[in-house]
Amino acid sequence: MSAKNPEYDFKWCPGCGDFGVRRAVEFALSDRLKETEEIIENTVVVAGIGCSGNLVHLLEGPQPFGIHGIHGRSLPIAFGVKMANPDLNVLTVAGDGDFLSIGMEHIAPQATRNLDICSVVMDNGVYGLTKGQSSPTTEYGVKTSSTPYGKVESSIDPLKYYLTIGATFIASGYSSKPRDLAKLIQAGMEHAGFAVIHVQSPCTTYNDTYEILKGNAKKGIAPTIYDIPEEYDRTDRLAAEDLLNSSGIPLGIIYEDTSRPSFTAENNRVKEIVKIRDISDLLSDYDF
Amino acid sequence: MVIIVASIGSICPLKIKLIIRLILILQHVPMGGYMSKRKDFVVRFAGEGGQGVVTASEALARIASEVGYYSLTFATFPSQIMGGPTYTQARISTSPVLSPGDSLNVLVALNEEAYETHKEELAEGGIVLYDSSFTPSGNEKAIGMPFDDLAKEAGDARTANMVMMGALASLVEMPEKYLKDFIEKRFLSRGQEIVDANFRAIDLGIEKASESKFNLGELDEPNSPDYKQVMMKGNDAIALGAIRAGLNFYVGYPISPATTILLYMERNLFGDGRFVYQASSEIESINAIIGGGYAGKKSMTATAGPGFSLMSEGLGLAWMAEIPLVVVDVQRGGPATGLPTKTEQSDLFASINPAHGDVSLPVIAPGTVEECFTAGVMALNWAERYQGPVILLTEMAIAERVQNIKKPDLDNINVENRIVYEGNNGYQRYDGYELSPMPIPGKPGSYVANGSEHDSVGDTTHLPSRHVQMTERRFGKLDLLRNEDFEEEHGDSSIIVMPWGGSKGPVMEAYNKLRESGMDIGWHYTMYLNPLPEDLLNKLRSKDLVIVPELNYQGQFSSLLRSHGVKAKSITQYTGLPFKVGKLVSSITDIINESNKVVIK
Numbered sequence: 001m002s003a004k005n006p007e008y009d010f011k012w013c014p015g016c017g018d019f020g021v022r023r024a025v026e027f028a029l030s031d032r033l034k035e036t037e038e039i040i041e042n043t044v045v046v047a048g049i050g051c052s053g054n055l056v057h058l059l060e061g062p063q064p065f066g067i068h069g070i071h072g073r074s075l076p077i078a079f080g081v082k083m084a085n086p087d088l089n090v091l092t093v094a095g096d097g098d099f100l101s102i103g104m105e106h107i108a109p110q111a112t113r114n115l116d117i118c119s120v121v122m123d124n125g126v127y128g129l130t131k132g133q134s135s136p137t138t139e140y141g142v143k144t145s146s147t148p149y150g151k152v153e154s155s156i157d158p159l160k161y162y163l164t165i166g167a168t169f170i171a172s173g174y175s176s177k178p179r180d181l182a183k184l185i186q187a188g189m190e191h192a193g194f195a196v197i198h199v200q201s202p203c204t205t206y207n208d209t210y211e212i213l214k215g216n217a218k219k220g221i222a223p224t225i226y227d228i229p230e231e232y233d234r235t236d237r238l239a240a241e242d243l244l245n246s247s248g249i250p251l252g253i254i255y256e257d258t259s260r261p262s263f264t265a266e267n268n269r270v271k272e273i274v275k276i277r278d279i280s281d282l283l284s285d286y287d288f
Numbered sequence: 289m290v291i292i293v294a295s296i297g298s299i300c301p302l303k304i305k306l307i308i309r310l311i312l313i314l315q316h317v318p319m320g321g322y323m324s325k326r327k328d329f330v331v332r333f334a335g336e337g338g339q340g341v342v343t344a345s346e347a348l349a350r351i352a353s354e355v356g357y358y359s360l361t362f363a364t365f366p367s368q369i370m371g372g373p374t375y376t377q378a379r380i381s382t383s384p385v386l387s388p389g390d391s392l393n394v395l396v397a398l399n400e401e402a403y404e405t406h407k408e409e410l411a412e413g414g415i416v417l418y419d420s421s422f423t424p425s426g427n428e429k430a431i432g433m434p435f436d437d438l439a440k441e442a443g444d445a446r447t448a449n450m451v452m453m454g455a456l457a458s459l460v461e462m463p464e465k466y467l468k469d470f471i472e473k474r475f476l477s478r479g480q481e482i483v484d485a486n487f488r489a490i491d492l493g494i495e496k497a498s499e500s501k502f503n504l505g506e507l508d509e510p511n512s513p514d515y516k517q518v519m520m521k522g523n524d525a526i527a528l529g530a531i532r533a534g535l536n537f538y539v540g541y542p543i544s545p546a547t548t549i550l551l552y553m554e555r556n557l558f559g560d561g562r563f564v565y566q567a568s569s570e571i572e573s574i575n576a577i578i579g580g581g582y583a584g585k586k587s588m589t590a591t592a593g594p595g596f597s598l599m600s601e602g603l604g605l606a607w608m609a610e611i612p613l614v615v616v617d618v619q620r621g622g623p624a625t626g627l628p629t630k631t632e633q634s635d636l637f638a639s640i641n642p643a644h645g646d647v648s649l650p651v652i653a654p655g656t657v658e659e660c661f662t663a664g665v666m667a668l669n670w671a672e673r674y675q676g677p678v679i680l681l682t683e684m685a686i687a688e689r690v691q692n693i694k695k696p697d698l699d700n701i702n703v704e705n706r707i708v709y710e711g712n713n714g715y716q717r718y719d720g721y722e723l724s725p726m727p728i729p730g731k732p733g734s735y736v737a738n739g740s741e742h743d744s745v746g747d748t749t750h751l752p753s754r755h756v757q758m759t760e761r762r763f764g765k766l767d768l769l770r771n772e773d774f775e776e777e778h779g780d781s782s783i784i785v786m787p788w789g790g791s792k793g794p795v796m797e798a799y800n801k802l803r804e805s806g807m808d809i810g811w812h813y814t815m816y817l818n819p820l821p822e823d824l825l826n827k828l829r830s831k832d833l834v835i836v837p838e839l840n841y842q843g844q845f846s847s848l849l850r851s852h853g854v855k856a857k858s859i860t861q862y863t864g865l866p867f868k869v870g871k872l873v874s875s876i877t878d879i880i881n882e883s884n885k886v887v888i889k
Contacts, residue, residue, distance in 0.1 A: 007754065008747040041713075044583070044729045049739075056736055057747045063713070065729040066736035067582060068748070069575070070605050076572040080579020080587070081729065083563045084537055088583065088729055109568040267563070276559040279532050280698055286518035288354050288692070 010054050015210075017201030020175030021122050022055050024199075025093070027182035030061060032189060038089065040064050044081050048074040048094030048103065051129045052122040052201075055093045064091075072102030075110050078117050086116075086264040089189055096123040100136040100158055110194050111165040116262040118188035118195040122175070123158065124203035132206035144206070159254060160244050162196045163237070168257040169195035170240070172250055174213065174225055175202070180251065187253065192262040200225065200249060213249070228252035325508035328381035329460055330389030333452075334406050335398030338370040344396070344449045345376035346690050351453065352380040353519050353692040354473075355466045356510030360793075361690040362388035364865065365629045367544065373401060382511045385691070387794035390868040393504055394459060396452055397424075398435070415502050417455055431455065431500045438492045444482065447489035454493020461506040464494060516695040522660040522686035523590075525693075526616060527552040529664020530588055532696070533703050536562040537585035539576040541569055541595060544628045545684045546618040549590035561585075570595035574602030574615065581606070581613040582737055584708075584728040586668050590616035593626055596635065596642070603677050604643030607762060609737035609746075610718070610726075612671035612678075612706060619683040619789075621864040630864030631684035633789050634840035636848070639679040640818050646759055650674065650769055651818040653681040655792030658693040659815055660686060666772075666816075669704040674765045675726055681817070683839075685866045686790045709733045716744035721761045723768065766819050774814035774824040778803070781810035782832040783880060786856075788817060788845050791867055795837050798872035809835075809880075817845070820852065828854045835859065835879055837872055 012018050025045075033040060043064035047053035049071035056066040069077050074092040082090045094103065099121045110117070126144060127133040133146035137158065141150045162170045169191040173181035181199060188195030202209045215223030228250045233239050240255040261269070331348060333341040342363055349359035358381045366372025379389040391411035397403035400422035407416065407426055416430040424430045433455065439448040450471070457467055471486045520528075527549050538557050540550035550566060557564040563580070567573040570591050577587035591599065596617045606613055619635045621627025639651045650670050654663035660682060667680040709715055709725035710733075717727060717735040727733030736746035741758060743749045787795035792813060799811055812834075814824055828834055828849065834856040836846040843858030850856050859875045861867060 005743070005745070005747050007743040007749040007751060009750060010748055039732075041732055041734050042730050046579070054748070063734045065727075065734045066738075066746070067579070067609070068736055068738040068740060068746075069578070069609075070601055070739060073571065073575045073602070076567070076575035077579040077582075079572070080537075080539065080576035080581075081583045082579070083565070083576070084580040084583035084585045084587075085730055105569065106572060109572065271558060274558045277556060279528070282531065282556055283518065283528060283696065283698065286520040286524070287695070288350065288517065288519050 008057055010057065012051060012054070012058075013203075013205045015204035016051070017124060017175030017199075017203070018052055018055060018122055020178045021052075021093075021120065021181065021199055021201050022058055023178040024173070024175075024181035024185055025055065025091070025120065026059060026061055027178060028185035028189065029064065031182065031186055032089070033062070042087070043089040043091060044078075046074045046078040046081065046090065046092045048072065048092070048098035050095040050098050050127070051203075052093055052095035052098065072098055073106070074098065075103060075106035075119065078119075079110060079115055082115060082117050082264075083267070086267075090117040091185075091189065092117060092119040094119070094121060095128070096121065096125065096137045096158070097127045097135045100156060104136075107162070108165045111162070111167045113263040114166075114168055114193040114260050114266075116192050116194070116264050118185065118191070118197065120185060120188075121158065121196060121198045122201040123198060124201050124207055125209065126203050126207035128203045128206055138207075157244070158198050162198070163240055163244065163255055167196050167255075168193035168260055169253070170255040171195070171197045171253045173197055173199040174251055175199055176210070176214070177251070184253065191256065192258070192265070193260060225249045225251055228254070326460060326505040327383070327508055328379060328385070328389070329393040329504060329507065330377065330379045330391065330411070331394045331396060331456060332375055332377045332392045332406060332409070333396045333398070334373070334375040334402035337366055337368060337372045337374045339374070339398050340449055341374050341376045341398070344452060345378040347449055348378045348380065348453060348456065349690055349692075350519060351467055351470045352378075352510075353517070354470055356512030357381060358384045359690075359692055360385040360388060362685065362866065363688045364631075367628045373405065375402070375406065380507070382508050385793075386797045387869055388866065390870045394456060396456075413504070415459060415504065417452065417497075429500075429502050431497055431502060433493070433496050438496070439489055442485050442489035442492055444485035444489070447486050450486045450489035451493040451496075454490035455497035456493075457490075458494040458497035459502060459504045461503070464490060513694070517692045518695045519690060519692045520657060521548065522654070522657045522682060522689050523548040523618065524552060525657050525660035526590075526654075526664040526680065526682065527556075528696070529661040530614070530668055531557065531664075532661075532698060532701055533665040533668035534586045534705070535588055535668060537577060537580035537587040538564045538589065539567045539573045539580070539587075540589045541567050541573050541591065543570070543592045543595045545620060545687045546590040546592045546595070546616065548687070549616060549618075570598040571602070574599040577613045578602055578606050578609075578611050581611040581671075582609075582729070584706075586672065587612070588614040588616065588668070590618065592618045592620050592628075593622075593635065594624070596638065600642045600644075603649060604645060604647060605739040606677040607643065607647045607649065608739050610675045610762070611737060612675050614667045614671050614678050614680055616667075616680040616682065618687045619681065621862075627864045629684065631790065631866055632839050632862065632864060633683055633791065634842075634844065634862070635681060636788075636817065636840070636844040637842075639681050640848070642679075646763075648763065648766065648818065650676070650678045650766065651681050652678065652815050653789040653817050654686065654815050655787070655789050655813070656693070657686060657689055657691040661693075661696050663815055665701055665703070669702070670769055672704050672706045674768045675706070675723060676762075676765065681789065683790045717746055718742060718758065718761070719744040721757065721764055723765050769816070770819045770822040772814065772816040772821050774812060774816070774821050776810070776812055776827070778808075778810035779812070779827060781808050783808070784810045784812050784828065784831050784834045785837075785876060786812045786828070786834050787837050788813075789815075791837055791839060794867040794869050795872060797869045798876060801869070801873055802876060807877075807880075809876075817848070825852055825854070828852075828856075831855065833857060833880070835876055837861075837867060837875070839866070
């Protein structure tokens with residue numbers, strides 16, 4: 001919308017990883033439109049607050065519905081949208097601060113429900129929009145504007161966390177590979193259950209990790225990202241644990257469990273066993 | 289009544305003295321007196337949590353209602369499941385009941401502590417019905433009964449309540465047939481043995497009470513209304529009203545005293561396109577119903593104090609992004625955890641201004657169980673009409689009150705629905721200063737519902753002119769809500785009594801007493817507190833004095849009225865308990881007296 005909208009005054013910094021994530025979301029949505037009978041308005045993008053959340057305004061091409069809500073609350077809003085109309089395709093976009101710090105309490109409930117939405121987490125290891133404070137994924141010891149003597153907390157490992165709380169689709173992506181990322185997002189949207197796509201999306205201003213991620217042969221820096229080998233069995237939970245216990249950041253689908261019914265399916269099952277009573281029947285309970 | 293004389297006895301003008309004397313006479317006419325039969329009686333059941341005091345007062349209210357009396361219960365609990373001092377009260381009357389009753393005709397004391405705590409509130413000639421496990425220290429009329437032993441003697445340990453019912457019926461000469469019909473209706477499906485045990489329990493209660501020779505005077509014949517009735521709690525009435533108005537999306541989190549609404553919905557909100565769920569927190573609840581409202585549903589949650597505080601940010605988003613939803617706030621006492629199981633009217637400020645920034649949320653506060661149903665309908669109607677969040681502000685005393693009310697006529701209810709956008713893409717959802725049709729996801733008309741200040745399509749902007757337009761747009765929509773009903777009686781009087789919410793009943797009773805005594809005061813009341821009906825405000829502005837009895841320290845509603853240019857004064861109480869009529873009578877007299885002095889100056 002921004003290109004057409006002179007009033008909208010937000011910009012990502014040059015080189016921001018979020019540009020790549022935006023491209024990936026656009027690819028994934030446009031591929032979805034080609035492959036299904038859906039119209040674009042069947043998709044709702046629920047955004048958190050922070051640099052990442054602005055993705056909902058910056059999407060180009062056919063426009064889905066959007067909510068740019070409250071810091072940390074993209075998941076509970078998405079929960080409401082999805083259950084109001086389970087036919088909708090609901091996508092959340094949020095950063096590591098939004099999703100994993102203030103919004104942490106909302107991840108486990110969606111995982112235990114197996115809510116059929118897809119959450120894209122844009123992880124840059126820092127609070128960008130408030131100018132460079134430490135986030136849950138900032139490494140131990142790193143100096144930021146709010147940890148001038150080095151961070152004294154350890155960082156969390158989001159992928160291990162998603163696996164532990166029972167997310168049924170977990171993928172890891174990189175903003176500089178938007179085509180690959182788009183495939184992950186599309187698979188996450190198709191998954192009948194709670195899908196998290198965790199994306200390395202560097203912040204060029206406050207935490208430029210491009211070199212750490214992709215390496216630099218000239219400087220002798222080895223890359224930390226690598227593609228998950230094709231023979232990897234993503235339905236094997238123990239294999240996923242092994243993968244996440246080894247060093248480096250694997251890219252691809254880390255875990256997929258299609259055996260658990262989605263939240264929508266569970267709700268439909270309950271609806272079928274309940275006797276539906278109309279209002280006059282309900283009121284008659286109070287007759288005397 | 290002693291309080292009145294003590295507080296203003298020597299200083300008040302002759303006129304007031306006369307009025308007080310009249311009130312004293314009115315109050316002391318024995319209700320079951322020499323010439324006429326008793327018109328109502330008040331029973332308090334006091335004991336420990338888990339002893340069945342709630343069941344007892346509800347059973348008494350139900351028995352009485354079924355034969356045509358009017359009844360109302362009041363309950364106050366400790367915040368624990370077993371043990372802790374608990375009491376409930378039932379008032380039975382031949383005409384509609386407005387308040388739980390000031391003083392007790394019968395105190396049923398299940399232990400010594402209960403007796404000691406409540407004996408001061410016995411009316412003159414009141415009777416204590418006590419469990420024989422202790423001996424009352426005072427010299428009231430008292431009947432000791434081993435409730436549990438008598439229940440066992442009747443053949444079922446669970447019939448102790450019926451022993452009490454038998455004794456109570458005997459004291460007011462209520463025909464035992466009333467009780468026995470009730471039992472047959474209630475228990476026959478569980479077998480004749482249960483019925484017989486309950487019958488014996490009633491007989492034993494009657495026998496023991498009549499041995500005492502005490503009598504409260506015969507209760508007059510019931511005076512059945514000519515319309516069909518139902519008997520329900522305030523919270524159930526809200527749930528039913530909301531469902532009647534088309535509620536189809538409910539997400540909530542347990543919290544006293546709002547939990548019963550969640551439980552009602554979890555049992556009953558099923559059917560096509562309906563969704564109900566217990567969320568992981570109040571933050572999740574409010575955000576989930578924002579999502580539901582945005583996606584086209586009539587959405588609601590219910591909470592109380594602490595949960596309402598957690599919803600502040602979400603309410604701000606719903607106001608900003610213009611998303612219809614209803615939050616029921618069942619007020620309890622105090623800030624923070626406060627008094628979770630007591631009643632108060634202290635969330636009015638918080639309801640209107642729950643969030644940071646410029647907001648003024650619509651508030652509907654029902655004052656009776658009957659109004660709870662209407663408020664359930666109207667809160668949803670308002671949310672859809674102005675496209676934004678509405679607070680249904682109720683309170684513990686009504687939430688748990690059981691009352692027989694006129695059965696709502698389900699066919700005669702105006703249900704309002706959202707104006708939905710049905711055009712093509714490229715829609716400017718937030719264009720202009722007035723309410724605009726709302727697109728629903730899944731159909732053309734995509735936009736961003738934005739909590740940041742936004743332009744006409746919902747994109748973030750910081751332009752000063754936009755913030756002006758959008759702020760005025762949001763406040764302007766409140767004009768759609770300024771034309772609701774209000775009550776008026778003796779509107780020509782320059783002094784008005786105007787309660788709000790659950791204080792309506794006791795204040796009306798006090799007002800009636802003062803009118804009967806010759807005091808020239810008028811009455812106004814509305815459950816639409818924000819925005820107030822425009823016509824009502826105009827009337828109130830012309831008054832010399834508007835007296836607002838309310839259960840909070842700050843005098844929140846009178847403060848609101850003063851901000852609208854009304855000469856309002858509060859009578860406040862913050863005990864965690866509802867008003868007593870007698871104290872209101874004296875306080876209203878006091879405040880008028882003081883005001884006259886101000887005028888004379």
